[in-house]
Amino acid sequence: MKAIRVHEFGPPDVMKYEEVDVLHAGEGQVLVKISAAGVNPVEAYIRSGTYARKPALPYTPGADGAGIVAEVGPGMTSFKAGDRVYTSGSLSGTYAEMAICAERHVHRLPKNVSFQQGAALGVPYGTAYRALFQRAHAIAGETVLIHGATGGVGLAAVQLSLAAGLFVIATGGSGRGRSLLSAECVENVLDHTVPGYLDTIRSITKDRGVDIVLEMLANVNLSKDLEMLGKNGRVVVIGSRGTVEIDPRNLMARDAQVLGMTLFNADDSDLRAIHAGLAAGLSNSTLKPVIGKEFLLEDASKAHSTIMDRGAYGKIVLVPS
Ligand code: NAP
Numbered sequence: 551m552k553a554i555r556v557h558e559f560g561p562p563d564v565m566k567y568e569e570v571d572v573l574h575a576g577e578g579q580v581l582v583k584i585s586a587a588g589v590n591p592v593e594a595y596i597r598s599g600t601y602a603r604k605p606a607l608p609y610t611p612g613a614d615g616a617g618i619v620a621e622v623g624p625g626m627t628s629f630k631a632g633d634r635v636y637t638s639g640s641l642s643g644t645y646a647e648m649a650i651c652a653e654r655h656v657h658r659l660p661k662n663v664s665f666q667q668g669a670a671l672g673v674p675y676g677t678a679y680r681a682l683f684q685r686a687h688a689i690a691g692e693t694v695l696i697h698g699a700t701g702g703v704g705l706a707a708v709q710l711s712l713a714a715g716l717f718v719i720a721t722g723g724s725g726r727g728r729s730l731l732s733a734e735c736v737e738n739v740l741d742h743t744v745p746g747y748l749d750t751i752r753s754i755t756k757d758r759g760v761d762i763v764l765e766m767l768a769n770v771n772l773s774k775d776l777e778m779l780g781k782n783g784r785v786v787v788i789g790s791r792g793t794v795e796i797d798p799r800n801l802m803a804r805d806a807q808v809l810g811m812t813l814f815n816a817d818d819s820d821l822r823a824i825h826a827g828l829a830a831g832l833s834n835s836t837l838k839p840v841i842g843k844e845f846l847l848e849d850a851s852k853a854h855s856t857i858m859d860r861g862a863y864g865k866i867v868l869v870p871s
Contacts, residue, residue: 551572551573551648552568552570552646552647552848553567553570553610554566554567554568554645554646554847554848554850555608555610556607556608556610556611557607558607559604562594562851562852562854565597565850573648575626575650577624578652579641579650580621580622580623580635580652580653580656581619582617582635582648582651583617583618583619583648584647584870585616585618585669586616586617586668586669586868586869587614588644588669588670588671588702588866589612589845589865590614590702591857593613593645593854594854594858597611597854609643610642610643610649611645611850612643613639613655614636614637614670614672615640615649615668615669615672616635616636616666616668617665618632619632619635619656626653633658634659634660634661635656635657636663636669637651637657638671638821638825639651639655645850647870654818654821657671657825657829659832660829663832664841666839667841669867670702670706670840670841673703673813674839674865675706675710675837676821676825677706677811678704678764679710679827680813680816681764682694682710682714682716682762682786684823685784686764686786688761691716691717692717693716693755693760693761694707694711694717694762694764695762695775696719696720696721697742697764698742699721699722700722700723700724700727700728700731700862700863701766701862701863701864701865702865703788704722704764704766705730705731705734705840707764708736709837712836716762719754720739721740721742722739722740722742722862723741723742723743723861723862724861724863726861727861730840738754742771748777748778751778752778755780758780759780759781759783760778760783761779761784762784762786763775763779763783763784763785764786764788765790766789767790769790769791769793770794772787772796772808773797773800776796776797776808779804779806781806782805782806783804783806784807784808784809785806785809786809787808787809788811840865841864841865841867843863843867844866845868846868846869846870846871847868847870848871853868
């Protein structure tokens, strides 16, 4: 079988498309024939060697994927060969034709959801769900600013928020991305590259401020996010690529909180809740992942370059040829 292999950390072209040994499912494991694999920024950070978590070399990247169960480990009754599934973690890596996954990282994929859409679920929707409901404890009627809403996590957060009765303000850096947000029925779409756009948020909320900010680039925005908050407001830091200075008085004045998160910290019971929530949204079609770009598996390096570019538009996936 074919897989992407990383033998050394470095730029995108350290990812090589190679022939590797055929895999088999062990106890508690599921072997999935991958029809599409999701590409997430964290996989680019890990590949570059700059991320805190480093796998042993060589390795195959990827946690998210979707496809058909090819084989299950001895005694497993929850899945069988032929089941349509998506994955939210993999022991062998999903940038491959086949991937071994622990049973808890395999979830049923409804027929109304394509494999490409299934590959967009694990990290992006899992993160958005955790940020909104397990970290910020969002409730219907609250206002959420999704600061960076055009990419995988942001669009997931938009759909989850609208389905849960939140009032959504969303930002994007490109006209194309902002049109996508309007097409997703977000009424208040702003451009985070335009000076003064945060003043518009003040006027949208009639100076009350937002209840929640989901922040994709905290090193750029966190200081201003605190000024956007209303009383008891919460910022969930989802993404950050550097350091930032804040004025703690903006927190004190509002009894506000800054909440960090990484999906890696979600335990089994958190993950069960997340994927039950996603299953409900997929089956009633309130959750519909948007696939912006598809690359062939062998072009994984191009996908990694693209995911770090500006102008996000939904999810990037890899498909085996
Ligand atoms: P993505 O698909 O590449 O999207 C990146 C998003 O960031 C786009 O919406 C982009 O908007 C936005 N952005 C760029 N510049 C911005 C700015 N100045 N202000 C606000 N937003 C800005 O990536 P993703 O998968 O959605 O992930 C988003 C971030 O969350 C990444 O940093 C990722 O590493 C992180 N993340 C964290 C976790 C966790 O567990 N904490 C999990 C998943 C992802 P435009 O391109 O339209 O400008």
